[in-house]
Amino acid sequence: xxxxxxxxxxxxxxxxxxxxxxxxxxxxxxxxxxxxxxxxxxxxxxxxxxxxxxxxxxxxxxxxxxxxxxxxxxxxxxxxxxxxxxxxxxxxxxxxxxxxxxxxxxxxxxxxxxxxxxxxxxxxxxxxxxxxxxxxxxxxxxxxxxxxxxxxxxxxxxxxxxxxxxxxxxxxxxxxxxxxxxxxxxxxxxxxxxxxxxxxxxxxxxxxxxxxxxxxxxxxxxxxxxxxxxxxxxxxxxxxxxxxxxxxxxxxxxxxxxxxxxxxxxxxxxxxxxxxxxxxxxxxxxxxxxxxxxxxxxxxxxxxxxxxxxxxxxxxxxxxxxxxxxxxxxxxxxxxxxxxxxxxxxxxxxxxxxxxxxxxxxxxxxxxxxxxxxxxxxxxxxxxxxxxxxxxxxxxxxxxxxxxxxxxxxxxxxxxxxxxxxxxxxxxxxxxxxxxxxxxxxxxxxxxxxxxxxxxxxxxxxxxxxxxxxxxxxxxxxxxxxxxxxxxxxxxxxxxxxxxxxxxxxxxxxxxxxxxxxxxxxxxxxxxxxxxxxxxxxxxxxxxxxxxxxxxxxxxxxxxxxxxxxxxxxxxxxxxxxxxxxxxxxxxxxxxxxxxxxxxxxxxx
Amino acid sequence: xxxxxxxxxxxxxxxxxxxxxxxxxxxxxxxxxxxxxxxxxxxxxxxxxxxxxxxxxxxxxxxxxxxxxxxxxxxxxxxxxxxxxxxxxxxxxxxxxxxxxxxxxxxxxxxxxxxxxxxxxxxxxxxxxxxxxxxxxxxxxxxxxxxxxxxxxxxxxxxxxxxxxxxxxxxxxxxxxxxxxxxxxxxxxxxxxxxxxxxxxxxxxxxxxxxxxxxxxxxxxxxxxxxxxxxxxxxxxxxxxxxxxxxxxxxxxxxxxxxxxxxxxxxxxxxxxxxxxxxxxxxxxxxxxxxxxxxxxxxxxxxxxxxxxxxxxxxxxxxxxxxxxxxxxxxxxxxxxxxxxxxxxxxxxxxxxxxxxxxxxxxxxxxxx
Numbered sequence: 001x002x003x004x005x006x007x008x009x010x011x012x013x014x015x016x017x018x019x020x021x022x023x024x025x026x027x028x029x030x031x032x033x034x035x036x037x038x039x040x041x042x043x044x045x046x047x048x049x050x051x052x053x054x055x056x057x058x059x060x061x062x063x064x065x066x067x068x069x070x071x072x073x074x075x076x077x078x079x080x081x082x083x084x085x086x087x088x089x090x091x092x093x094x095x096x097x098x099x100x101x102x103x104x105x106x107x108x109x110x111x112x113x114x115x116x117x118x119x120x121x122x123x124x125x126x127x128x129x130x131x132x133x134x135x136x137x138x139x140x141x142x143x144x145x146x147x148x149x150x151x152x153x154x155x156x157x158x159x160x161x162x163x164x165x166x167x168x169x170x171x172x173x174x175x176x177x178x179x180x181x182x183x184x185x186x187x188x189x190x191x192x193x194x195x196x197x198x199x200x201x202x203x204x205x206x207x208x209x210x211x212x213x214x215x216x217x218x219x220x221x222x223x224x225x226x227x228x229x230x231x232x233x234x235x236x237x238x239x240x241x242x243x244x245x246x247x248x249x250x251x252x253x254x255x256x257x258x259x260x261x262x263x264x265x266x267x268x269x270x271x272x273x274x275x276x277x278x279x280x281x282x283x284x285x286x287x288x289x290x291x292x293x294x295x296x297x298x299x300x301x302x303x304x305x306x307x308x309x310x311x312x313x314x315x316x317x318x319x320x321x322x323x324x325x326x327x328x329x330x331x332x333x334x335x336x337x338x339x340x341x342x343x344x345x346x347x348x349x350x351x352x353x354x355x356x357x358x359x360x361x362x363x364x365x366x367x368x369x370x371x372x373x374x375x376x377x378x379x380x381x382x383x384x385x386x387x388x389x390x391x392x393x394x395x396x397x398x399x400x401x402x403x404x405x406x407x408x409x410x411x412x413x414x415x416x417x418x419x420x421x422x423x424x425x426x427x428x429x430x431x432x433x434x435x436x437x438x439x440x441x442x443x444x445x446x447x448x449x450x451x452x453x454x455x456x457x458x459x460x461x462x463x464x465x466x467x468x469x470x471x472x473x474x475x476x477x478x479x480x481x482x483x484x485x486x487x488x489x490x491x492x493x494x495x496x497x498x499x500x501x502x503x504x505x506x507x508x509x510x511x512x513x514x515x516x517x518x519x520x521x522x523x524x525x526x527x528x529x530x531x532x533x534x535x536x537x538x539x540x541x542x543x544x545x546x547x548x549x550x551x552x553x554x555x556x557x558x559x560x561x562x563x564x565x566x567x568x569x570x571x572x573x574x575x576x577x578x579x580x581x582x583x584x585x586x587x588x589x590x591x592x593x594x595x596x597x598x599x600x601x602x603x604x605x
Numbered sequence: 606x607x608x609x610x611x612x613x614x615x616x617x618x619x620x621x622x623x624x625x626x627x628x629x630x631x632x633x634x635x636x637x638x639x640x641x642x643x644x645x646x647x648x649x650x651x652x653x654x655x656x657x658x659x660x661x662x663x664x665x666x667x668x669x670x671x672x673x674x675x676x677x678x679x680x681x682x683x684x685x686x687x688x689x690x691x692x693x694x695x696x697x698x699x700x701x702x703x704x705x706x707x708x709x710x711x712x713x714x715x716x717x718x719x720x721x722x723x724x725x726x727x728x729x730x731x732x733x734x735x736x737x738x739x740x741x742x743x744x745x746x747x748x749x750x751x752x753x754x755x756x757x758x759x760x761x762x763x764x765x766x767x768x769x770x771x772x773x774x775x776x777x778x779x780x781x782x783x784x785x786x787x788x789x790x791x792x793x794x795x796x797x798x799x800x801x802x803x804x805x806x807x808x809x810x811x812x813x814x815x816x817x818x819x820x821x822x823x824x825x826x827x828x829x830x831x832x833x834x835x836x837x838x839x840x841x842x843x844x845x846x847x848x849x850x851x852x853x854x855x856x857x858x859x860x861x862x863x864x865x866x867x868x869x870x871x872x873x874x875x876x877x878x879x880x881x882x883x884x885x886x887x888x889x890x891x892x893x894x895x896x897x898x899x900x901x902x903x904x905x906x907x908x909x910x911x912x913x914x915x916x917x918x919x920x921x922x923x924x925x926x927x928x929x930x931x932x933x934x935x936x937x938x939x940x941x942x943x944x945x946x947x948x949x950x951x952x953x954x955x956x957x958x959x960x961x962x963x964x965x966x967x968x969x970x971x972x973x974x
Binding site: 478480481482484485486487488489491492493495496497501503504507508510511512514515 | 623624626627628630631634635637639640672673675678679681682685686688689692693714715716719721
């Protein structure tokens with residue numbers, strides 16, 4: 001039996017650490033079930049692609065393909081984007097190094113907050129199938145496209161590029177393709193890949209999405225907004241937003257020489273003067289080096305920062321990038337076939353030093369099922385949240401609203417029922433997730449209140465519309481009843497007088513018209529407290545009678561978590577943007593790059 | 606925009622009144638007024654008890670019924686349908702039951718779902734509405750309710766041309782028609798000294814079998830419970846035309862008191878007909894709540910008052926026409942005793958006790974209210 005050396009032991013420890021890391025953290029990383037593993041892989045790849053495109057100022061066009069691979073429960077996930085591409089030297093680190101980069105020293109609204117991203121998916125794939133992740137990329141027309149495989153060396157925990165070669169005829173001028181084979185399970189319905197992509201399409205109207213399922217079904221969402229969202233600004237953390245542990249880490253890693261410099265330069269809203277005051281109150285010498293501050297002193301500093309007597313201005317909020325009113329309407333109309341759309345963007349607010357902003361969209365009527373509970377679509381920084389709806393602050397805020405006021409039915413402590421979709425988007429530099437799994441928003445009073453206010457504003461407009469509709473119906477019914485009885489009255493009077501009473505009949509019908517209009521006007525006057533829906537730019541009403549049939553119904557895709565359209569009805573082609581009728585009301589799209597044909601550009605071989 | 610109250614001239618006959626209503630309706634439409642009828646209210650709040658005439662009279666309150674009011678439109682339409690039906694009866698010189706009129710007026714509306722009337726209980730109140738609106742009696746509209754009630758006694762009359770001797774009517778008696786106006790019923794002669802109205806048909810049959818009417822020279826009438834309009838109108842005519850006193854013989858309970866009250870003063874619902882049907886001189890001969898004591902009836906045949914009896918008794922205590930001292934005494938005595946008595950209770954003293962002892966003694970003692 002060979003003697004165990006320190007070297008072999010450490011190697012063994014590393015080997016264990018990689019596989020153990022996954023075993024222990026599956027649920028945190030989103031790989032705790034075969035079905036969720038597929039979703040998480042798609043989600044990480046899509047988030048990565050979108051962030052890359054937007055940062056480079058490119059309108060994203062993303063293709064997601066799922067294929068069954070050889071072997072039970074084996075699938076291939078292939079995601080292609082038209083982003084800036086990756087230089088070959090960086091690719092291994094991006095796809096093969098776990099926990100690459102850390103975010104506590106600067107804050108910025110972005111999709112991926114975990115810093116785990118695609119590399120976790122790649123590692124999961126490698127651990128379950130033994131196969132490396134495949135990458136193809138090109139950074140521009142002049143640069144050659146290349147292909148490589150990235151393998152994670154479990155001995156060293158380091159990524160390794162294998163089989164790098166150039167691709168002379170790559171199909172894109174720039175972009176990246178990533179392919180992961182993994183153990184997974186493909187199911188439609190709630191919390192599926194289809195649902196995720198559909199929700200991405202709703203919250204990101206500037207993205208064109210193509211999808212092919214393992215069954216060969218295809219789906220496409222053409223962009224309806226020709227403009228990327230404004231790039232969010234980075235800001236330094238606000239002192240109220242950091243916890244003790246983070247503060248200590250920041251002290252250790254600060255590159256500043258003194259504690260006062262550290263406080264005033266690594267945080268926002270702390271002046272050198274305030275920094276001095278804080279240090280003094282914590283009993284730390286102003287000139288002390290940050291990495292010499294001991295745990296107790298750090299604790300004192302933390303308490304000084306959060307003391308009620310310490311006055312620190314709230315953080316600036318111009319670092320946020322909301323979806324926007326028109327963009328949200330564009331997203332809703334391309335993803336949901338409804339009759340009434342209403343959206344609201346709140347002004348930015350702050351929770352615990354973190355700026356955040358709430359946006360809400362409602363879609364009501366149309367193709368939505370009327371006998372079910374309303375569906376809540378939750379988004380954090382444009383990313384759909386698909387799990388743990390019940391414990392999420394967003395769901396609770398939607399339940400807090402009394403929907404009966406707006407003409408909907410609602411049981412106590414439940415979501416309203418009716419043909420309704422409630423979309424809530426929370427944009428923040430630091431979204432407070434309720435757990436490490438990052439699928440539900442923690443319940444902060446400030447956030448819940450903002451969501452509730454936004455939902456109520458939309459709800460009021462919906463209520464106004466629903467009531468007006470009911471009024472129109474009752475007016476029609478009233479006139480019907482009167483006209484029905486007028487017949488009998490005229491016949492009776494004719495029989496009594498023994499004469500035909502044509503004029504009498506006409507006059508009664510005229511009174512009936514006048515009376516029903518009058519009644520309608522009176523009720524209109526009663527309900528006139530609300531705003532004018534016709535001129536309100538937050539509202540879009542699609543006349544159900546004027547809607548074009550068939551054509552764009554296919555775009556509605558797997559709404560409501562139900563299965564997609566039957567195979568023979570599935571659209572084979574990308575639908576042109578003109579097919580999306582309801583968007584006529586939107587402002588003309590901003591001029592952009594010369595027209596590209598999405599179909600030919602993203603043709604896959 | 607309130608239009609003046611729609612008044613229908615009392616001087617017109619029934620047919621002309623309906624025509625007047627129709628023409629007014631046309632005129633309203635011409636003036637772009639929402640067509641309506643004003644219906645006198647048939648409620649307790651719209652009746653008064655005339656101390657002078659001793660009858661219940663209807664007040665002036667009316668309720669407007671409009672075509673273009675969603676809650677009233679259907680009833681307005683029905684009112685005109687009933688008016689039309691009556692015109693048809695008047696034109697054809699036919700008389701029919703209110704049930705027939707319901708069938709005449711019932712049909713499905715143009716929408717294929719709704720009927721003009723869904724049942725007779727919907728058309729009956731509309732008929733009464735039309736009567737009060739037009740100020741025309743049901744008989745004048747050629748309508749009658751299902752007939753009820755019987756008469757025997759020393760009276761000869763002509764009924765639709767047939768001479769009928771009411772002393773030769775066997776055990777069933779002459780049944781009272783729905784309409785007893787002079788053009789149908791005419792009195793020829795009589796040998797009676799008074800009229801006796803009996804609430805219960807069984808007791809009436811008992812009296813008839815004993816030929817009580819023969820020995821005591823009376824006209825014996827039953828209305829089988831609350832007397833229908835035909836019986837009340839006949840009583841009115843007999844009292845006024847034959848100049849006979851009327852005794853009312855009912856159960857000792859609030860419902861019995863009220864039967865007597867309707868005969869004597871008229872009813873709330875038909876207050877507009879009091880002057881043609883009420884008999885203020887009618888006398889309540891029994892059963893009084895004091896009779897069981899006076900005639901030594903056994904407690905065994907009494908019935909305990911229930912909650913409904915008590916609340917009804919308290920209700921009628923408050924009616925103006927029960928405010929007279931004897932009545933307050935009578936009703937309070939019943940409430941105090943806590944029991945009610947049916948007419949049949951008298952049979953416990955022997956089958957012919959009522960004919961041989963009770964009624965002769967009550968009349969001789971002038972023991973009535």
